[in-house]
Amino acid sequence: MEKQSLSKYLTWLLGAVVGVLVLWRIITVGVAEGYPTSFWISQGINGLVLGGVYALVALGYTLVYGILFMINFAHGEVMMLGGITGFFALQFATAQGWMDGSTTVVVAALLFILVTGMLGSVATGVALERLAYRPLRRAPRLVPLISAIGASLFLQYSVLLIFGVTPHSYRKPDLISGGIRAGNVFIPYTGLIIFLASVLMMLGLYLIIQRTKLGRAMRAVAEDKDTASLMGVNVDGVIVATFVLGSALAGAAGVMLGFHNTVVKFNSGFIPGLKAFTAAVLGGIGNIPGAMFGALILGMIEAMGPSALGIPTQYKDIIAFSVLVLILIFRPSGIFGEILSEKKA
Amino acid sequence: MQRRTALLALLLILAMVLAACPAPAQPAPAPAAQPAVQAPSKEGVEAPSKEGAESEGLKKELGEMTGKVVIAPGQTIRIGGSFALTGPIPDPGKDIRQAAEIAIDDLNAAGGVEGFQFELVAEDGACAGDQGTVVGNKFAADPTIVAVTGGTCSGETIGLMPSLQKARIPFVSPSATNPAITSSDCDICNRVALSDALQGVVDADFVFNDLGKTKVAVMQDSEDYGKGLAQIFQDHFKELGGTVTNSEGIQVGDTDFRAALAKIGANAPELIYFGGFSTEAALIAQQMGETPGLDGSLFMSDDGAYTKQYLDAAGNAAEGTYMSFVAGATNDATLEEFNAKYMDKFGVNPKDLGPFHGQSYDSVMLIATAIKAVAVKNGDNLVIDREELIKAIRNVKGLQGLTGTLSCSEIGECGAGGVQIFTVKDGEFFQVAGFGMQ
Numbered sequence: 001m002e003k004q005s006l007s008k009y010l011t012w013l014l015g016a017v018v019g020v021l022v023l024w025r026i027i028t029v030g031v032a033e034g035y036p037t038s039f040w041i042s043q044g045i046n047g048l049v050l051g052g053v054y055a056l057v058a059l060g061y062t063l064v065y066g067i068l069f070m071i072n073f074a075h076g077e078v079m080m081l082g083g084i085t086g087f088f089a090l091q092f093a094t095a096q097g098w099m100d101g102s103t104t105v106v107v108a109a110l111l112f113i114l115v116t117g118m119l120g121s122v123a124t125g126v127a128l129e130r131l132a133y134r135p136l137r138r139a140p141r142l143v144p145l146i147s148a149i150g151a152s153l154f155l156q157y158s159v160l161l162i163f164g165v166t167p168h169s170y171r172k173p174d175l176i177s178g179g180i181r182a183g184n185v186f187i188p189y190t191g192l193i194i195f196l197a198s199v200l201m202m203l204g205l206y207l208i209i210q211r212t213k214l215g216r217a218m219r220a221v222a223e224d225k226d227t228a229s230l231m232g233v234n235v236d237g238v239i240v241a242t243f244v245l246g247s248a249l250a251g252a253a254g255v256m257l258g259f260h261n262t263v264v265k266f267n268s269g270f271i272p273g274l275k276a277f278t279a280a281v282l283g284g285i286g287n288i289p290g291a292m293f294g295a296l297i298l299g300m301i302e303a304m305g306p307s308a309l310g311i312p313t314q315y316k317d318i319i320a321f322s323v324l325v326l327i328l329i330f331r332p333s334g335i336f337g338e339i340l341s342e343k344k345a
Numbered sequence: 346m347q348r349r350t351a352l353l354a355l356l357l358i359l360a361m362v363l364a365a366c367p368a369p370a371q372p373a374p375a376p377a378a379q380p381a382v383q384a385p386s387k388e389g390v391e392a393p394s395k396e397g398a399e400s401e402g403l404k405k406e407l408g409e410m411t412g413k414v415v416i417a418p419g420q421t422i423r424i425g426g427s428f429a430l431t432g433p434i435p436d437p438g439k440d441i442r443q444a445a446e447i448a449i450d451d452l453n454a455a456g457g458v459e460g461f462q463f464e465l466v467a468e469d470g471a472c473a474g475d476q477g478t479v480v481g482n483k484f485a486a487d488p489t490i491v492a493v494t495g496g497t498c499s500g501e502t503i504g505l506m507p508s509l510q511k512a513r514i515p516f517v518s519p520s521a522t523n524p525a526i527t528s529s530d531c532d533i534c535n536r537v538a539l540s541d542a543l544q545g546v547v548d549a550d551f552v553f554n555d556l557g558k559t560k561v562a563v564m565q566d567s568e569d570y571g572k573g574l575a576q577i578f579q580d581h582f583k584e585l586g587g588t589v590t591n592s593e594g595i596q597v598g599d600t601d602f603r604a605a606l607a608k609i610g611a612n613a614p615e616l617i618y619f620g621g622f623s624t625e626a627a628l629i630a631q632q633m634g635e636t637p638g639l640d641g642s643l644f645m646s647d648d649g650a651y652t653k654q655y656l657d658a659a660g661n662a663a664e665g666t667y668m669s670f671v672a673g674a675t676n677d678a679t680l681e682e683f684n685a686k687y688m689d690k691f692g693v694n695p696k697d698l699g700p701f702h703g704q705s706y707d708s709v710m711l712i713a714t715a716i717k718a719v720a721v722k723n724g725d726n727l728v729i730d731r732e733e734l735i736k737a738i739r740n741v742k743g744l745q746g747l748t749g750t751l752s753c754s755e756i757g758e759c760g761a762g763g764v765q766i767f768t769v770k771d772g773e774f775f776q777v778a779g780f781g782m783q
Contacts, residue, residue: 039611042637046603165435167624169658184637261600262631263624263658268600303604313605314567314594 029310038184043303049191051299052198056253057276058291060246066222066286067242073148076273077155078124082251083264085120087168089113099173106175114255121251125243160266167265170258190260202292278324284337414491416727421464425484427495432472433597433622436654437699438497443691444702448709458720461727470501477504485512492712499523499570513731515738517711519704523573527757535757537704539671545577547764547780548669553585562591562614566621575620590614610638619646626650627658653697663769673748673762707746714741
């Protein structure tokens with residue numbers, strides 16, 4: 001007991017030293033570089049947009065974890081398939097001439113593309129659940145995890161073989177190219193849409209979970225599958241609904257990211273998927289508001305971190321994943337995470 | 346708990362190193378000379394297992410055999426090909442492969458060598474160093490491979506080098522431009538493309554003298570090719586008296602460069618020079634327009650981005666950007682004949698896929714010319730001496746190819762022509778300058 005507390009004390013002491021050194025580095029770099037405020041605002045906006053995308057994907061991880069206690073590592077690919085489906089919907093809409101029509105037509109076309117992309121993701125997510133996870137529901141917990149990684153690779157390379165390796169380029173309609181310029185700050189319309197849409201969708205999801213019968217069923221299944229089943233909840237149905245919700249959000253993220261960054265290819269879901277997973281852990285996996293805040297914090301860290309620490313921006317992934325390591329050391333349950341009950345841990 | 350403390354100690358050390366760096370933190374630039382020529386990995390691994398397996402007598406026999414390729418009647422002269430069929434530039438890779446197939450068809454239609462036909466053994470080098478090593482090992486382990494055309498990218502080619510060097514299989518790359526690929530240390534390394542030592546210098550001259558820009562930022566994709574080229578550009582630009590405000594690296598496959606661009610935009614350079622491939626170049630060109638401080642800046646990139654895919658992906662953002670290309674002097678009449686054959690066989694205009702088809706065709710032709718010079722009939726068999734073939738490639742002089750007159754130097758630079766610079770207008774490339782063209 002004595003040794004345990006000493007070691008804990010040491011851990012926190014070392015953590016504090018790391019924190020102080022990082023802070024010192026940020027201050028010295030800040031003084032030396034002297035970036036203007038507008039620069040930090042621009043980076044902050046980049047961070048919020050990234051965070052919005054991560055949040056939509058992170059919710060999928062968190063929802064599935066909350067109910068099945070497994071990490072769906074193929075979720076990044078679910079998002080990528082949303083982007084790919086959206087790309088073909090965009091091709092179709094362009095061929096119909098919708099993208100050059102009046103504002104109403106273009107908005108309708110964009111919604112059509114968004115919904116098609118979401119449907120593409122939902123189909124993928126449901127198929128994953130049915131084929132890769134349901135047969136393994138009673139298996140040890142490592143087994144569905146491995147199945148998820150296999151599914152991730154399977155989806156990536158299927159897309160590679162079917163749609164080719166050449167990146168698919170989204171062409172933005174004029175309506176959403178450009179952005180708002182205020183002094184030295186520029187907000188791209190696509191970025192604005194991503195942020196607003198992700199906030200709206202997260203609100204909607206929160207309402208579904210807290211206020212509807214389905215939401216209550218989901219919470220019941222998360223609490224205890226067997227008891228919920230005894231109370232007349234259709235557990236399989238609830239799990240499928242969870243995958244549908246998570247995949248739809250990921251599909252929306254895939255399509256919006258496609259318009260924002262204009263390119264989608266077979267592996268474009270992999271890194272965002274890992275980042276979203278990091279965000280979910282950061283916020284406390286299984287916790288829905290946690291995933292949203294974790295994602296926004298991670299996006300900000302990623303956008304501002306390299307400049308603040310004075311290191312090349314290509315190392316932004318290292319910063320993001322270092323945050324994951326630090327969180328796992330100091331607060332394994334995440335920022336918003338509750339202390340896991342015996343059953344979940 | 347023990348492990349946790351150890352991990353923390355490690356993090357602490359990391360943080361200290363980070364904090365101890367000088368504050369302005371210009372990222373330490375990679376040394377100008379490329380040190381990573383000999384990728385070391387496989388060298389030591391293969392030799393012992395091979396030697397251990399064979400008995401003494403067999404080994405002796407094998408030693409005599411490996412010096413020569415013996416092709417029995419009915420068999421083909423097998424030329425390996427390492428092409429970037431996946432990875433960041435799949436379209437140019439496919440173009441290079443298809444042009445090589447046309448060259449093989451032409452050679453076979455002309456009767457091959459002493460009645461022996463050629464065969465192309467295509468592998469995917471994926472434009473990456475690790476995959477290049479895999480392909481190199483595969484070819485090195487195949488005693489029927491006579492020579493190799495490829496790789497497509499510099500990193501991939503550097504990955505090919507060690508195992509091919511060991512197996513004494515010469516290669517000619519149609520498109521790898523990193524200066525480190527040819528040197529007096531490597532007798533099997535040859536290329537038809539021109540070295541970036543030329544391209545980087547010409548590009549810097551063009552920006553400084555012709556465009557009159559003195560304040561630029563340099564970006565590169567952290568690959569052998571892009572990083573090497575960007576470094577040459579940067580060094581020469583500083584020598585000319587220009588200022589390089591930022592030198593930022595990015596990762597191939599990343600799609601959001603806004604954070605890096607915002608950092609560059611804070612210094613408002615007049616031009617961004619990017620060493621890398623078309624996908625990333627197109628994204629940078631687009632996202633520059635969304636970055637305060639960069640909306641009036643020009644963008645210039647290189648032969649890795651001189652593709653139709655760049656034009657398609659960047660759309661309007663491509664207008665007014667510059668690209669350089671290490672071009673051969675094109676011979677219009679023969680090129681048209683080639684284009685017709687290509688269209689006929691693959692149903693696509695080579696220009697729509699990539700720029701290096703001429704170099705690829707010439708690369709195969711160069712190899713075939715050297716093979717014809719050294720192959721001898723021994724009974725019914727065709728025998729090619731590996732060492733003689735390596736020398737014969739360097740001895741090719743005055744070969745008329747699609748890209749001009751090819752003559753190999755003593756370090757394996759066989760390319761013709763010079764550097765062309767293009768600008769984009771109405772979705773098409775237009776040449777604005779040419780340097781060192783025949």
